[in-house]
Amino acid sequence: MSETTPMVGKSNGGIAGRMPKFIRRADPAVLTAFACIVLLLFLGSLYSRSFLSPEYLLQQLKVASFLGVIATGMMLVVLLGQIDLSVPWSVAAGAMMACAAAAYGPAGVVLAIPFGIFCGVLIGIVNGIGVAYLRIPSMIITLATNAVAQGLMVVYTGGFSPQDSATGAMRYLATGFAIPGVPNAVIIWALIGAAMVFVLTRTGFGRTVYGIGNRERAAYLSGIDTRRVVMIAFAVSGGLSAFGGVLLAGYASKAAQSMGDAYLLPSIAAVVLGGTSILGGRGSYLGTVAGVILITLLQSILSVMQMPEAGRQIIYGVVIVAMLLLYGRAPASR
Amino acid sequence: MKDWRYWLAEQRGTLLAFGIFIVMFVIYTSNHPAGFTANVVQTAANKGVLLAFVAMAQTLVVITAGIDLSVGMIFLLTNCLASWLVVGTPMQTTLGVIAVLAVGLLCGAINGAIVIYGRLQPIVATIATGAVYYGIGLLLRPFPGGSVNEDLADAMTGRVFDVVPASLVVLLAIVLVIWVPFSRSVLGRAAYAAGSSETAAYMSGVPIRRGKFAAYTLAGLLAAIGGLFLTFFTYTGDAAYASGNAYTLFSIAAVVLGGVSLFGGKGSAIGAIFGALAFRTIGDLLFVFDFDPLWQPLFQGVILLVAVSLGAFALFRVRNRLEWFL
Structure with missing residues (x-):
């Protein structure tokens, strides 16, 4: 974050000098994202008065937390300069495997959530081995593992017609209230987010992630086992996607095959709109939070306006390209 | 070295892909209940060309x-779109x-621009x-439907001289x-040069931007020809998300099987x-061997994984340890 400070100061000249310190220090992309959130809330409140009610906003935050958990993993991978396109079926596999495990007696019910996450971690490890050790481009290997995971899930559900309803614990995590007034899903997102911020800013692992994203060769030459870090990051991303799937299954109280399809583009969009460079090495978790809330609000407004699915897809695509053109461009040619 | 070498x-x-295809197709037709007849070939060709057009489109960009x-x-x-427009006189x-x-x-052209x-990541x-x-x-076809000029469709999917x-x-x-x-033009050379080493191509004054733009634009055209053929085969238009994703995915597999470097x-x-033809034939092998169709997505996924892993193994190209770390 500190490296952006002089740039902002220079470009804004005198105006920046008079702004409070915390604004001067902030990333312009994160500020843009928060400004867009305020704009969306304002537009929404013009459309419907209940848009600014605490109940509605809390409901939005709860819906956002599922995307938030998934986007956290995506952000870790994007910071490395890679991408994880296996999100759709990691989400679905996590949800379906957790529900399936619950069919195997009381032990299955207890282990349902860890087992679902474990399946996502497995997918992530395959991705990680492919990217870190075999040097397959991440886009390609994650597309391929996504196809394999889909095939496995199709065979599994087709052959056995397994249990697909969520356990009580999953429902409690997604829809319950441990603290009155605050949905559990939001607490979980806050905990995962806090852990992520700690890892990224206070541990060697986090600094290494930024280092690899900037220049992997330099990180390797400074004595870091970069391949191990890349592999762990992919495993974490797979695990978080699967955990997002577990929460979604708890929210909908059952798992479905195509439940992850709607999360690939939004998770990438949330990370990128939050100012994380798609080339890696730059970005803050605060930006990702802003991106997740922005995407969720956009979705919510579009559905309140009864925009059909087609219109939503078009608006997504256009918004993402437009925001990327604003601040996600690669440097001009040599 | 001699010219032919x-x-x-x-x-x-290309020759390897041709070989794989021939072997797979021989296995396919020799186990097919109807054998090697014009009908079997026609059906296989009709399914194969859809992917072949999309794979050609992907090739231009991957190059x-x-x-x-x-x-x-x-x-x-x-x-x-074709299910609305390609009708009438x-x-x-x-x-x-x-x-x-x-x-x-x-x-x-939009993608290319x-x-x-716009200098965004592809x-x-x-x-x-x-x-x-x-x-x-989806706006055009919220539900599957529409029609196509059936005379044209039948001509395109039928047989020439029987x-x-x-x-x-x-x-x-x-x-x-x-x-x-395209591949013999200056723009085509520029597209190859940009993929091989953009900096070197730029330094030598090759029109890399125009070459890349032409590649993306022609890719859109080839994908559209594929879409047109899909309409000829099915007589309908259908915005099925899963099918679009599958074609993107299979086009990458086909490109890798066809010896095109992803780098x-x-x-x-x-x-x-x-x-593309080989990939389709491998996928259809399951049917002639009477497997449960449920296994097809897994089978295709595994082929994809193996193909891209082998094709993309940058590990084989590593000459010293530092190259491992990009």
């Missing part, structure tokens, strides 16, 4: 060291075909434009009209065509 080295990937994750969605969009049908191809060209002049940019194209397709599948003839014509001139600068669309 250079030629052989250059065409190794420039980019990737187009929206080809499947352009394919869907043009399918939906011969005159209207012709105009409809031209309009559909123009839309494909435009989609490709965003990636090259992966994210084409995922986003793919969502837009899918959305437009032996050769018409779709293969069209495929050959498209290769001769689009791929051969750019190497390979040819002809290899990708054989890669």
Whole structure:
């Protein structure tokens, strides 16, 4: 974050000098994202008065937390300069495997959530081995593992017609209230987010992630086992996607095959709109939070306006390209 | 080295893909209940050319060291559009075909403009434009339906002289009209050069931007031809998200099987065509061996994983340890 400070100061000249310190220090992309959130809330409140009610906003935050958990993993991978396109079926596999495990007696019910996450971690490890050790481009290997995971899930559900309803614990995590007034899903997102911020800013692992994203060769030459870090990051991303799937299954109280399809583009969009460079090495978790809330609000407004699915897809695509053109461009040619 | 040895080295990937396809097709037809008849070949060709067109589209972009994750969605969009426009009198049908191809060209040009002049990463940019194209397709066809000029459709999917599948003839014509001139033109050379080493190409004054832009644009056109053929086969337009994604995915597998390097600068669309035909044949092997169709997605996924892993093994190219770390 500190490296952006002089740039902002220079470009804004005198105006920046008079702004409070915390604004001067902030990333312009994160500020843009928060400004867009305020704009969306304002537009929404013009459309419907209940848009600014605490109940509605809390409901939005709860819906956002599922995307938030998934986007956290995506952000870790994007910071490395890679991408994880296996999100759709990691989400679905996590949800379906957790529900399936619950069919195997009381032990299955207890282990349902860890087992679902474990399946996502497995997918992530395959991705990680492919990217870190075999040097397959991440886009390609994650597309391929996504196809394999889909095939496995199709065979599994087709052959056995397994249990697909969520356990009580999953429902409690997604829809319950441990603290009155605050949905559990939001607490979980806050905990995962806090852990992520700690890892990224206070541990060697986090600094290494930024280092690899900037220049992997330099990180390797400074004595870091970069391949191990890349592999762990992919495993974490797979695990978080699967955990997002577990929460979604708890929210909908059952798992479905195509439940992850709607999360690939939004998770990438949330990370990128939050100012994380798609080339890696730059970005803050605060930006990702802003991106997740922005995407969720956009979705919510579009559905309140009864925009059909087609219109939503078009608006997504256009918004993402437009925001990327604003601040996600690669440097001009040599 | 002699000339033919250079030629052989250059065409190794294509020849390998051709070999794989021939072996797979022999296994397929010899186990097919109907055997090697004109009907079996026609059905296989009709299924194969759809993927072959999309794979050709993907090849053009991959050669420039980019990737187009929206080809499947352009394919869907043009399918939906064709189910509205390619109907009526011969005159209207012709105009409809031209309009559909123009839309494909435009989609490709938009991708190219965003990636090259907007300087965005091809992966994210084409995922986003793919969502837009899918959305437009869904607007056109919220439910499967529509129709197509059936005389034209039957002519395109039938047989010429009762032996050769018409779709293969069209495929050959498209290769001769689009791929051969492009790969021999300055722009085609520029696309290869940009994929091989962009900096070196830039320094030598090669028009890399125009070359890449032409590659993305022609990719849109080829995907549109694929979409047109899908309409001829199914007589309907259908914006099925899963099918668009599957075609994007399979096009990458076909490209890799066809010996096109995902790192750019190497390979040819002809290899990708054989890669596509081979991939389709491998997928259909399950049916002639009476497997449960449930296993097909897994089987295709595993082929994809193996193909891309082998094809993309940069590990084989590592000459010293530092190269391992990009």
